[in-house]
Amino acid sequence: MEISKVTEVFFSPTYSTERIVRLIGEAWEETHQEIDLSRIPKEGEVHEFGAQDLVIFGVPSYGGRVPAPAAERFRNLKGQKTPIILLTAFGNRDYDDTLLEMKDLAEEQGFVPAAAVAAAAEHSIMRQYAEGRPDSRDKSELTDFAVKIREKIEQTEDTERVSELSVKGNRPYREYNGVPMKPSAGKQCKKCGLCARLCPAGAIPAEHPEETVKKMCISCMRCIAVCPEHARSISRPMLLAASMKLKKECSERKRNELII
Ligand SMILES: Cc1cc2nc3c(=O)[nH]c(=O)nc-3n(C[C@H](O)[C@H](O)[C@H](O)COP(=O)(O)O)c2cc1C
Missing domain, CATH: 3.30.70.20 (Alpha-Beta Plaits)
Known part of the structure; x- marks a missing residue:
């Protein structure tokens, strides 16, 4: 497939997802544009894409799900068999159903998932988990992932021929009712x-x-x-309590995943 424009689409409150999406995007020298889903969209805002576009869509995993405003705002994007790379940043616990939910959303909107990435990144609430990630080791791994994705897209004749991407997760998705910590x-x-x-x-x-x-x-x-x-x-006591609860699950270094 010949790509003429790359669009980086991200919901990234504390900017790590955005940085990783950009890092993946560096593998393409074509024209770039960005859509920041962290912004409240204008009334009637719609973005349309064709078959020569490539979209890189990134969200953080919240409770193993796509953050609700990101899912809602993504619905303003319309693809036409447009290849898309799905990317989630997770804070060293797990991303559970996030990529599956992204894949379903993308397909509903006319995109064809060509690859997916789950990248460990500093936990934006309990920052001691995955602290400092992505680090230099992650960055070189993610850059290598991006090259592999570019090669796959270049070698595929058209999006009709992209084989079904298999990401982990369950339907119905995990229930997520938010966390009680409000700044x-x-x-x-x-x-x-x-x-x-x-x-x-x-x-x-x-x-x-x-x-x-x-x-x-x-x-x-x-x-x-x-x-x-x-x-x-x-609240410090709440933060400490949440940190204790997740200590076992979050302490070990989690690996980045490339699904292609
Ligand atoms: C409300 C909330 C829920 C989160 N839930 C999870 C989770 O279920 N699993 C996980 O590994 N990280 C979780 N995280 C951590 C983020 O996914 C991670 O820090 C991500 O890199 C943040 O991205 P951002 O910098 O683009 O905002 C959560 C963070 C927040 C704020």
Whole structure:
């Protein structure tokens, strides 16, 4: 298949998924564009793709699932037998049904999954898990994955001939009801409003950026990552309790997976 444009599509509250999607995208020298699903879309926003496009779609795994706003916003993308690479970043626990849910979503929207990647990345809540990943070893492995994917796509005559991608997971997908840790602002908050502008869920009121609308918050940690005053945080006792609970499952280095 001849690819003329590569589009990097990502939902990436704390930016590691975005970085990994870009790293994979570096294997193509063609024109690039990006669609940031962490942004609240404009009314009626639709993006259409053809058979000469390649889409690289990345999301973090939340509770082993695609984050709900990412799934909803991805539905604004329409492919026409467009090849797509599915990528999930996971915080050293597991990605469970994330790639299967991405594959189903992609196919429903007219894309043809050509490859999938699960990449271990620093846990955005309990940052001691997979701390510092992707590291240099991961980066060279992911770069090699990207070359293999490019070769597969180049060698395939057209998307009709891409064989069914087999990713792990179950249907119905795992149930995910969110996590109870919702960031709040401390005394250092200068009400600059940056967090409110960048919150992927619209859970921080622009007029009162020191507040969080708890029922809208998806615990993605974007506000903590972007606050220039380091004024936002989650409850320490809750963080410690969650860390203890996941210690056994998350401590060992998990490998990156390439499915092709
Ligand atoms: C609400 C929430 C739920 C998460 N659930 C999981 C999980 O089930 N398994 C896992 O390995 N990592 C989990 N993580 C960690 C993220 O998948 C991981 O840190 C990812 O790299 C974050 O991507 P980002 O930097 O693009 O936001 C979760 C993180 C958050 C914020």
